[in-house]
Amino acid sequence: MIPTHYYLFLGTALFTIGVIGVLTRRNVIVILMSIELILNAVNINLVAFSRYFQAVDGQVFAIFVITDAAAEAAVGLGLIIALFRNKETVNADEIDLLKW
Amino acid sequence: MLPQIAFFFLSAVTLISAVMVITRRNAVHSIIWLIVTLFSVGGVFLTLHAEFLFAVQVILYVGGIMVLFLFVVMLVNLDVSLKQAQFSRQWLVALVTALVLMAELAYGIYRGHTGFALAEGSAAPAAGGNTQAVGLALYQDYVLAVEIASLLLLVAMVGAVIMAKRKIE
Numbered sequence: 001m002i003p004t005h006y007y008l009f010l011g012t013a014l015f016t017i018g019v020i021g022v023l024t025r026r027n028v029i030v031i032l033m034s035i036e037l038i039l040n041a042v043n044i045n046l047v048a049f050s051r052y053f054q055a056v057d058g059q060v061f062a063i064f065v066i067t068d069a070a071a072e073a074a075v076g077l078g079l080i081i082a083l084f085r086n087k088e089t090v091n092a093d094e095i096d097l098l099k100w
Numbered sequence: 101m102l103p104q105i106a107f108f109f110l111s112a113v114t115l116i117s118a119v120m121v122i123t124r125r126n127a128v129h130s131i132i133w134l135i136v137t138l139f140s141v142g143g144v145f146l147t148l149h150a151e152f153l154f155a156v157q158v159i160l161y162v163g164g165i166m167v168l169f170l171f172v173v174m175l176v177n178l179d180v181s182l183k184q185a186q187f188s189r190q191w192l193v194a195l196v197t198a199l200v201l202m203a204e205l206a207y208g209i210y211r212g213h214t215g216f217a218l219a220e221g222s223a224a225p226a227a228g229g230n231t232q233a234v235g236l237a238l239y240q241d242y243v244l245a246v247e248i249a250s251l252l253l254l255v256a257m258v259g260a261v262i263m264a265k266r267k268i269e
Contacts, residue, residue: 001103002103002104002107003213005212006107008209008213009206009209010111010114010115012206014114016205017115017118017119019201020194020195020198023188023191023194023195023197024122024187024191025122025186025187026181026188027178029169029178030122030127032169033122033131034121036134036161037118037137043141043145044144044145047145047153048148050148050150051148052216056230056233056234057237057241059230060234060238062150062153063153063238064245066157066161067249067252067253069165071255072256073165073168075260078260078262078263079263080172081172081175081176081263082263082264085266089180090178090181091181
């Protein structure tokens with residue numbers, strides 16, 4: 001039996017890698033993939049607590065998180081296609097029209 | 101002993117491939133490593149006796165979302181960005197900040213981990229299996245949330261179509 005906090009440590013490490021990816025990469029597609037990493041870290045925590053409480057509610061929440069990830073990926077990738085058509089770039093720091 | 105070995109192996113694969121995802125220059129390589137990460141996260145779900153979620157992870161994430169990512173990488177011309185810098189200018193600050201965040205979270209979990217130790221050891225599988233338990237919870241307790249999620253998917257689908265359309269009349 002693996003203690004619950006091992007899973008929390010794994011979730012923390014995966015979450016941090018995702019945050020580093022979002023903050024440091026310039027490619028928008030890789031930033032979206034880092035968001036998927038963050039959502040997976042959340043899912044690990046949810047399922048770990050689902051086993052800890054001996055209830056399936058955490059797994060149901062994880063399914064909703066996956067649903068959100070699918071919706072977010074569809075809209076985000078549509079945005080990337082529209083962006084590439086207009087600006088010919090996938091670098092996040094070149095999209096600075098609203099920046100002062 | 102075997103669950104521990106499986107857990108540590110899957111954790112190592114998850115973290116190493118996650119680091120590969122955010123460091124690769126080619127976006128297609130990143131996607132392949134992300135698929136490895138998602139598979140091993142599914143394996144972690146298996147060690148937690150969440151078999152239905154493992155199937156959902158493989159079918160939906162690896163089979164659905166990752167194929168969507170691959171399609172977009174094929175649609176978008178990445179040859180220019182391959183030759184440019186891959187990391188933004190403030191990468192060092194971001195790295196330090198994120199590592200400080202991880203240290204804080206890990207310290208908090210480490211200080212509080214004795215609180216997680218009371219109910220473990222009685223991992224009796226639900227009657228009828230994990231899939232039946234999850235299905236009952238989804239369609240009895242969370243039926244309204246399922247409907248809202250279906251509406252969210254509809255809105256996302258319409259939004260993605262509008263976004264990717266060539267011209268909005």
